[in-house]
Amino acid sequence: MKQKITFLFLISCSGLIFGQTMVNDFEAGSLAVEPLFGATASVVANPQPTSTVNTTSNCLQIGRTNDNWFSLVRINVDPDITIGPTETKYLSLLVYRLNTDLACRFNGDSDTSNGSNPGVIRAVNSHSGSDAWEELIIPVEFPRDAGTFSLGTLFNLVFHPNIKNFSNANPSILNNTDTFLYIDELKILDANPLSTKGFELEKSISLYPNPAQSSFKVTSRNNVEIKNVSIYTLLGKQIKSLKRINKNEYDISSLASGMYLVKMTDSNGGVASKKLIKN
Incomplete structure (x- = not known):
């Protein structure tokens, strides 16, 4: 073969x-x-x-x-x-x-x-x-x-x-x-069919720690500026918009344990989602 x-x-x-x-x-x-x-x-x-x-x-x-x-x-x-x-x-x-x-x-x-x-x-x-x-x-x-x-x-x-x-x-x-x-x-x-903005944002950011307990941080490369961060259920229902508690750190202490989607929007209009486990 x-x-x-x-x-x-x-x-x-x-x-x-x-x-x-x-x-x-x-x-x-x-x-x-x-x-x-x-x-x-x-x-x-x-x-x-x-x-x-x-x-x-x-x-x-x-x-x-x-x-x-x-x-x-x-x-x-x-x-x-x-x-x-x-x-x-x-x-x-x-x-x-x-x-x-x-x-x-x-x-x-x-x-x-x-x-x-x-x-x-x-x-x-x-x-x-x-x-x-x-x-x-x-x-x-x-x-x-x-x-x-x-x-x-x-x-x-x-x-x-x-x-x-x-x-x-x-x-x-x-x-x-x-x-x-x-x-x-x-x-x-042979090529990635996703939109350039969304794909570049997906590749340039990461969440840690993951799993997380009370908070997580968003790290980015290439000077990407994250403007909005929201939490969704896996069924696509928005739970809340998150606010920074420190530089690039977000509080999730009020969330129940489980798996969530973190939706992020950058200053260029790119949108990306990452899965996050809350312990």
């Missing part, structure tokens, strides 16, 4: 042209999908076929049978994709009802390899957590050589449906009865 992708087709997006390769749209069933270490995965009917974002018939439903943070779903890339040392690729996927900490590994060195923890990459944008299909973008990176895929060949996509900060101490949200995660339309893109 060591074949180099020699084809791509072009799509127009906001006036830009992106090359893309479909990895799996799950219309042909669950071939090349393997759940591991307590994860479950099956192809089901699209839970929201009337969506303007995803009108396909089928998608992949992911659940769990235990609380292992290392539960994985491995999806084969066939044919394998060769990525040059100066190339940057992006994984685009549609996600429905995301209220977990989703991540992906790209650093497996064979079709059956699961990669390693240093290869865990999260999306550069956030899902609202609502019952709606939304697109997530994950850079295809290998952290030891950030920005490039140093292994050269993409053999598979290995998803952590709920990585829980690499800890079993945090309870699992997913189960195998009535709480599932849905993904669809897995594509490898």
Whole structure:
């Protein structure tokens, strides 16, 4: 299966042209999908076929049978994709009802390899957590050589449906009865389709500590000035706007323990969201 992708087709997006390769749209069933270490995965009917974002018939439903943070779903890339040392690729996927900490590994060195923890990459944008299909973008990176895929060949996509900060101490949200995660339309893109302002803000800021107890700080690069910070539930409901208690530090002592979305707006109009765990 060591074949180099020699084809791509072009799509127009906001006036830009992106090359893309479909990895799996799950219309042909669950071939090349393997759940591991307590994860479950099956192809089901699209839970929201009337969506303007995803009108396909089928998608992949992911659940769990235990609380292992290392539960994985491995999806084969066939044919394998060769990525040059100066190339940057992006994984685009549609996600429905995301209220977990989703991540992906790209650093497996064979079709059956699961990669390693240093290869865990999260999306550069956030899902609202609502019952709606939304697109997530994950850079295809290998952290030891950030920005490039140093292994050269993409053999598979290995998803952590709920990585829980690499800890079993945090309870699992997913189960195998009535709480599932849905993904669809897995594509490898030649360019990031997100708006430049939002993408640059997502990449230039970070929150710490995370998890946090009574407060957290926002750090930024490239002289980004954060103007507004608000807290939302994972269902997209705004809870409150935060005020600084010190330089770049925000008080969350009144919040109940749980996972929240922190929405930030900078002085250039860029908007970014980050997930925050409150202990």
